[in-house]
Amino acid sequence: MWGEMAEISINHLKANDFVYVSGRLGSYVKADKNGNPRISYEVVVKELNYVAQHGENLMHQQHQKLDLQGDDYIERQRNRLHLWQVFFANPYEWRDFRMSKKNPKHPDFKNITTGEALWLDHNDPPWIKRQLQFLDSVLAGQSRGDGDTSPTSFSSLCQ
Known part of the structure; x- marks a missing residue:
């Protein structure tokens, strides 16, 4: 999370909170320490909600x-x-x-x-x-x- 969403998360989330996030799922290729390409995934969070x-x-x-x-x-x-x-x-x-x-x-x-x-x-x-x-x-x-x-x-x- 970046920007305002990251700030909100830092200020309001605590360990063991149950949350639901929505946003955009993306992937990218990055070399590991041995130089082998690895696919990584990331979610760009647009909305975050607590789950009861x-x-x-x-x-x-x-x-x-x-x-x-x-x-x-x-x-x-x-x-x-x-x-x-x-x-x-x-x-x-x-x-x-x-x-x-x-x-x-x-x-x-x-x-x-x-x-x-x-x-x-x-x-x-x-x-x-x-x-x-x-x-x-x-x-x-x-x-x-x-x-x-x-x-x-x-x-x-x-x-």
């Missing part, structure tokens, strides 16, 4: 406890972005309060099982907004059953 694994909720509860014990800002941001990935892996496990918030301190999304909460922020990476727009349009089309995928909130589906 079984037992993920327990891990997030542990991360949340660490945040309350004074972890630094970067660690909290990393955990928050990771929680967004968990959200997108299974949005049906979350309640959507975006359209019904009476108090701005109320979370935008809350996990039904763990109680974990997410708030949208103007500093969020662009992929969060894109994923939400896509999710809203897909779920809105499913709720109407008419194939129309115009963006709306999926709060009625998740509450």
Whole structure:
């Protein structure tokens, strides 16, 4: 990974994270130490997403406890972005309060099982907004059953 993608990875990935990458697969020939040509492959990563694994909720509860014990800002941001990935892996496990918030301190999304909460922020990476727009349009089309995928909130589906 290079440029912005490499910087994001350095700042947000940690050992044993499960990720899905997409991009362009390429190959090239390079001589080994004996001068023999060897084919090597590379993926030029364009998008990177966390993949939820079984037992993920327990891990997030542990991360949340660490945040309350004074972890630094970067660690909290990393955990928050990771929680967004968990959200997108299974949005049906979350309640959507975006359209019904009476108090701005109320979370935008809350996990039904763990109680974990997410708030949208103007500093969020662009992929969060894109994923939400896509999710809203897909779920809105499913709720109407008419194939129309115009963006709306999926709060009625998740509450």
